[in-house]
Amino acid sequence: MHLQNAEDIIIAKDVDKIYPNGCHALKKVSASIKKGEVVVIIGPSGSGKSTFLRTLNQLETISSGSIVIDQVDMYGKNTNINKLREHVGMVFQSFNLFPHKSALHNVMMAPLKVSKRAKSEVEEHAKALMKKVGLAERMNNYPSQLSGGQQQRVAIARALCMKPKIMLFDEPTSALDPEMVGEVLDVMKSLAKEGMTMVVVTHEMGFAREVADRVLFMEDGELLVEDTPDKFFHNPTHPRLQRFLSQVL
Amino acid sequence: MRSENRALWQSVYLVIVVAFCAVVYASSKHINYNWNWQRVVPYLINTEPQSVRAPFDGTAKVSTDDKTLTLVPDAGGEPVVVKKFSAISVNDGDLIFEGDQVATISNWRIGPITEGMITTLEISLASLVFAVIIGLFIGLGRISRNLAIRQLCITYIEIIRGTPLLVQIFIFYFFIGTVLSLDRFTAGVASLAVFTAAYVAEIVRSGIQSIPPGQMEAARSLGMTYVQAMVNVILPQAFKRTLPPMAGQFINLIKDSSLVSVISITDLTKAGREVVSATFAPFEVWFTVALLYLVMTGALSWMIQRLEKKLAASD
Numbered sequence: 001m002h003l004q005n006a007e008d009i010i011i012a013k014d015v016d017k018i019y020p021n022g023c024h025a026l027k028k029v030s031a032s033i034k035k036g037e038v039v040v041i042i043g044p045s046g047s048g049k050s051t052f053l054r055t056l057n058q059l060e061t062i063s064s065g066s067i068v069i070d071q072v073d074m075y076g077k078n079t080n081i082n083k084l085r086e087h088v089g090m091v092f093q094s095f096n097l098f099p100h101k102s103a104l105h106n107v108m109m110a111p112l113k114v115s116k117r118a119k120s121e122v123e124e125h126a127k128a129l130m131k132k133v134g135l136a137e138r139m140n141n142y143p144s145q146l147s148g149g150q151q152q153r154v155a156i157a158r159a160l161c162m163k164p165k166i167m168l169f170d171e172p173t174s175a176l177d178p179e180m181v182g183e184v185l186d187v188m189k190s191l192a193k194e195g196m197t198m199v200v201v202t203h204e205m206g207f208a209r210e211v212a213d214r215v216l217f218m219e220d221g222e223l224l225v226e227d228t229p230d231k232f233f234h235n236p237t238h239p240r241l242q243r244f245l246s247q248v249l
Numbered sequence: 250m251r252s253e254n255r256a257l258w259q260s261v262y263l264v265i266v267v268a269f270c271a272v273v274y275a276s277s278k279h280i281n282y283n284w285n286w287q288r289v290v291p292y293l294i295n296t297e298p299q300s301v302r303a304p305f306d307g308t309a310k311v312s313t314d315d316k317t318l319t320l321v322p323d324a325g326g327e328p329v330v331v332k333k334f335s336a337i338s339v340n341d342g343d344l345i346f347e348g349d350q351v352a353t354i355s356n357w358r359i360g361p362i363t364e365g366m367i368t369t370l371e372i373s374l375a376s377l378v379f380a381v382i383i384g385l386f387i388g389l390g391r392i393s394r395n396l397a398i399r400q401l402c403i404t405y406i407e408i409i410r411g412t413p414l415l416v417q418i419f420i421f422y423f424f425i426g427t428v429l430s431l432d433r434f435t436a437g438v439a440s441l442a443v444f445t446a447a448y449v450a451e452i453v454r455s456g457i458q459s460i461p462p463g464q465m466e467a468a469r470s471l472g473m474t475y476v477q478a479m480v481n482v483i484l485p486q487a488f489k490r491t492l493p494p495m496a497g498q499f500i501n502l503i504k505d506s507s508l509v510s511v512i513s514i515t516d517l518t519k520a521g522r523e524v525v526s527a528t529f530a531p532f533e534v535w536f537t538v539a540l541l542y543l544v545m546t547g548a549l550s551w552m553i554q555r556l557e558k559k560l561a562a563s564d
Contacts, residue, residue, distance in 0.1 A: 057470055059466055059469070059470060082469075082472050082473070082474050083472070085469065085470055085471070085472045086471075086472035088470070089470070089471075090467075090470040092463060092466070092467060094461075094463055096461075096463035096464060096466065096467035097467075098464065098467070098468075098482050098486075099486065099563055099564075100485050100486050100489070100560075100563050101563070102563075109471075109481060109482075110468075110471035110472060110473060113473065113477055113481055114471060114472040114473055114477065115472075142562070142563040142564075143563075144563065144564055155467075158471070159470075159471070162471060162472065
């Protein structure tokens with residue numbers, strides 16, 4: 001089923017997650033994601049989709065199973081999780097920008113402190129990224145002076161400045177006012193076009209249909225369906241997916 | 250609030266303050282107390298000219314320009330040249346006897362109360378620095394994932410907060426001070442630092458825990474280690490939030506430093522007590538001491554408020 005392929009940049013195998021309180025959040029989830037692929041995970045709330053995404057950079061540890069990122073076993077004895085995370089960018093639902101730093105310094109912090117890159121090079125890169133997300137004018141603003149959509153775009157630039165190989169998006173538009181969803185999705189679309197490997201948990205069905213190479217459907221901690229967006233939305237065969245789609249579409 | 254109301258309540262406030270002062274004054278009159286503020290002044294700054302006295306019997310020689318005074322001993326030997334003086338009290342050729350005043354120096358010297366205040370400042374500042382360092386580490390240990398570290402820190406906080414500072418000062422001076430042969434100043438600073446650190450630790454802990462967990466997650470997801478995330482992301486934000494309670498704790502520290510007078514450190518409070526027995530002016534001296542404490546705590550609280558304003562730029 002999931003053959004170990006050199007092209008697979010993420011290989012999750014039989015991932016189980018049981019919280020100390022007994023909640024079984026992930027049940028034997030297996031998925032592989034190829035380099036350059038855009039994978040969207042959809043499912044009702046509490047289905048474990050965010051938990052699964054967070055296991056991919058070990059913000060959540062797993063109870064059993066294995067996760068291999070870019071040929072590195074995440075739970076291997078010699079794996080430095082911080083090194084691994086440098087190449088896995090993450091964008092959060094609540095932005096989580098650092099409020100005590102200006103937008104530009106939010107973007108520059110990790111490359112300077114973690115990667116120890118030269119300041120002039122980082123500054124140039126950060127400014128280019130701020131321009132790319134359309135915020136060249138707001139670089140010196142503090143997060144509190146930016147709208148939600150602008151903050152989320154800074155958060156994307158911040159993750160990109162680490163030159164990640166994979167970008168994880170955890171419901172990036174769920175906390176936004178409706179009129180700001182578009183600007184964030186546009187940035188994500190252009191990122192997808194450039195060939196970034198992306199795993200996106202979202203409720204934006206339009207984005208999934210338009211941009212995704214594959215769509216995964218999760219419910220009750222199980223990965224039930226993985227299919228191309230075309231078949232996923234127009235020809236759903238799984239009864240639980242059919243029921244879910246009839247509720248949200 | 251409307252402006253006429255503001256003026257009204259402002260005057261009510263002033264009337265109450267003036268009335269209170271009048272009551273204090275009237276009650277002192279009632280017990281026949283004579284206010285004598287001048288008696289306190291020399292204990293703050295001594296402006297009285299100091300006498301320069303002859304070290305032996307001999308003859309005084311004053312140069313024609315009145316610039317140098319030379320004392321020639323009767324018994325023979327080297328003459329003494331008095332260089333620093335503001336007025337000469339003898340004439341050229343006068344016979345002088347040992348202990349005679351030959352000149353005066355008008356030299357401002359700080360009095361014992363001011364010296365006590367400097368000691369209080371030194372003790373407070375030294376213990377503040379150590380309290381912050383110890384408190385930061387105890388506070389971080391308090392939320393450590395390691396059970397041993399966490400429990401050690403909780404034990405420290407509970408023991409220190411659960412016993413009186415006065416008792417701790419005695420233990421530090423008589424027990425720990427004897428074991429490690431500490432002088433009284435070090436013992437005083439150590440006990441104040443250890444005491445304040447327990448409270449600082451709790452302030453640090455609550456400050457860190459008030460930062461949303463998403464901040465740590467965002468920092469870690471960028472590849473930062475726990476320490477990097479703490480130093481670059483969590484602590485700078487927690488620092489800002491903990492400034493108001495920290496200010497209160499530091500003000501307490503300055504006031505608590507008065508307790509070190511029990512191990513014979515001549516701080517502001519002990520100096521006050523000594524000056525009272527010298528002047529018999531307890532009201533004036535204690536009011537002065539209170540005012541000096543108020544100046545120190547007020548200055549500290551003003552500085553922290555300024556820092557708060559400066560850090561509020563990102564809000």
